[in-house]
Each structure stands twice: as structure tokens, then as C-alpha cells.
Amino acid sequence: MKKRAIPRHIGIIMDGNGRWAEMRGLPRFEGHKRGVQRVKEIVEVSSNIGVEVLSLYAFSIENWMRPVDEVSVIIGLLEKSLKGEFLNFMKEGVRFKVIGNRDKLPENIKSIIETTEHVTENNKGLILQCAISYGGRDEIIRAIRKAINQDLSPEDITEDSISRLLDTAGIPDPDLIIRTSGEQRLSNFLLWQSAYSEFYFTDTLWPDFTKEELLEAIHEYQMRDRRFGKVAIQKGLNIGVGSAF
Ligand code: FPP
Numbered sequence: 001m002k003k004r005a006i007p008r009h010i011g012i013i014m015d016g017n018g019r020w021a022e023m024r025g026l027p028r029f030e031g032h033k034r035g036v037q038r039v040k041e042i043v044e045v046s047s048n049i050g051v052e053v054l055s056l057y058a059f060s061i062e063n064w065m066r067p068v069d070e071v072s073v074i075i076g077l078l079e080k081s082l083k084g085e086f087l088n089f090m091k092e093g094v095r096f097k098v099i100g101n102r103d104k105l106p107e108n109i110k111s112i113i114e115t116t117e118h119v120t121e122n123n124k125g126l127i128l129q130c131a132i133s134y135g136g137r138d139e140i141i142r143a144i145r146k147a148i149n150q151d152l153s154p155e156d157i158t159e160d161s162i163s164r165l166l167d168t169a170g171i172p173d174p175d176l177i178i179r180t181s182g183e184q185r186l187s188n189f190l191l192w193q194s195a196y197s198e199f200y201f202t203d204t205l206w207p208d209f210t211k212e213e214l215l216e217a218i219h220e221y222q223m224r225d226r227r228f229g230k231v232a233i234q235k236g237l238n239i240g241v242g243s244a245f
Pocket residue numbers: 014015016017018019020032035036039056057058059060063074077078081082130181
């Protein structure tokens with residue numbers, strides 16, 4: 001695979017853990033446990049092929065409405081994964097980062113997240129950006145509140161200034177967004193940032209999503225013609241700022 005054509009930033013909506021377990025007569029948490037194993041493999045291959053940022057939708061702000069038992073299983077798995085992966089992150093140069101609304105997170109998780117972010121902040125490898133307690137609309141609302149608190153004037157409100165106030169400040173927009181399990185929607189993931197992302201939808205359930213399928217998704221992405229609202233000749237010559245319409 002040509003290095004040049006690798007998407008800089010891949011976002012993944014990891015869906016289908018519950019169905020994977022139910023189809024096998026297993027409790028839903030077994031699907032989430034299996035999902036964590038997939039995360040490890042996909043992080044490793046992304047890092048190896050030169051992806052700069054991998055964003056994983058691990059727990060949406062709406063997921064807080066799931067039964068309490070399931071919420072604690074997912075949060076527990078996140079905690080265990082972070083503690084377990086710590087040394088590997090350092091070995092592989094992964095920089096860990098969380099986006100989302102931390103107010104609702106239990107203190108122990110918040111502190112593990114902060115420690116992992118702090119310890120890995122100077123790593124130069126893959127940026128692993130986990131969306132935890134995350135909602136795109138909530139992120140935009142928090143950005144607007146920050147703008148008001150910083151006394152930004154109406155003229156100061158630009159695409160750049162809003163981007164700088166989002167949780168993803170400094171991170172390039174996702175080039176490719178993958179969603180597993182056959183659903184074809186964004187479900188509040190990276191709403192602002194996905195304006196020009198390419199999408200890859202697959203029926204594969206997340207616990208069955210392999211590195212081969214990731215490479216297949218990247219291959220399909222490489223075939224796409226990304227014009228960012230321009231016509232082909234402008235894109236080649238980099239003329240004009242483009243328009244969404
Ligand atoms: C979607 O499946 C998956 C989730 C809500 C949780 C994903 C979380 C993990 C894999 C945990 C670990 C993450 C990291 C980053 C270590 P679903 O339960 O919505 O499945 P369903 O649609 O079949 O019910």
C-alpha cells in the first residue's frame with residue numbers, strides 16, 4: 001500500500017458488540033470484551049501503516065441511557081484496557097487522547113485518562129483519540145460556551161476559531177469514517193469534523209472486524225475522488241477555497 005495514499009485520520013464507529021453476543025446466546029458484555037480485542041489489533045495495524053490519528057467511538061453521551069449494568073461493564077472495560085495498554089502505548093509511541101464530556105465520568109476513570117494523556121503527550125507515533133461520553137452536538141455546545149466565556153466577538157466566529165475550541169483542536173479532520181454492523185448513520189460522532197470525510201459502511205459486526213477489512217476500507221478510500229466542493233481541475237491546481245455546494 002502506498003504511504004502517500006494512507007488516510008491521515010481514520011474514525012471508527014465500533015458498532016455491533018451486543019448483536020454479536022446475542023447471536024451466540026452470550027451476554028452482551030461478552031461482545032464488548034471481544035470488541036476490546038479488536039481495538040488492540042486495529043490500533044496496532046493503524047500505527048504500523050502510518051495512520052496519524054485513529055479516532056474510536058467508544059462510549060457516546062447517549063450510551064449513559066443504557067441499563068446501569070451495561071454502562072458499568074463498558075466503563076470497567078475502558079478502565080482495564082487503559083491500565084493494561086499503558087506500557088504498550090509507551091513502547092509503540094502512541095499518544096493517547098480523550099474527547100468528550102468528562103463531567104459525567106467517575107473520578108477514577110477521569111484520573112486514569114488524565115494520567116495516560118499526560119504520560120503519553122510527548123509520544124510521536126499514532127494519536128489514539130478515544131471518544132468517551134462524547135456527542136458531537138454536546139462538543140459544539142461546549143465550544144460555543146467557551147467562545148462566549150472568552151468574549152469572542154461575532155467577527156471572531158470563524159471555522160478556524162470554532163475548530164480551535166472543539167475537543168479535537170489541533171487534530172486534522174477525519175479523512176475516512178468507518179461504521180460497522182450495517183447501520184449507516186453518524187450517531188452524533190465528529191459532526192463538525194466530518195464535513196468532507198469519506199464513509200465506509202460494512203455489515204461486519206465490530207467483534208469480527210479484522211485488520212484485513214481495515215485495509216480493504218483504506219483501499220476503497222484510495223479509489224475515491226475527493227474534490228472538497230471544487231471541480232477536478234481546481235483540485236489539481238489547488239485553486240480557490242471551494243464551496244460545499
Ligand atoms: C457498540 O456496540 C459498542 C459500544 C457501545 C461500546 C464499544 C466499546 C468498546 C469496544 C470498549 C473498549 C474501547 C476501547 C477504546 C478500549 P453495541 O453495544 O451498540 O452493539 P449493538 O448495536 O449490537 O447492540
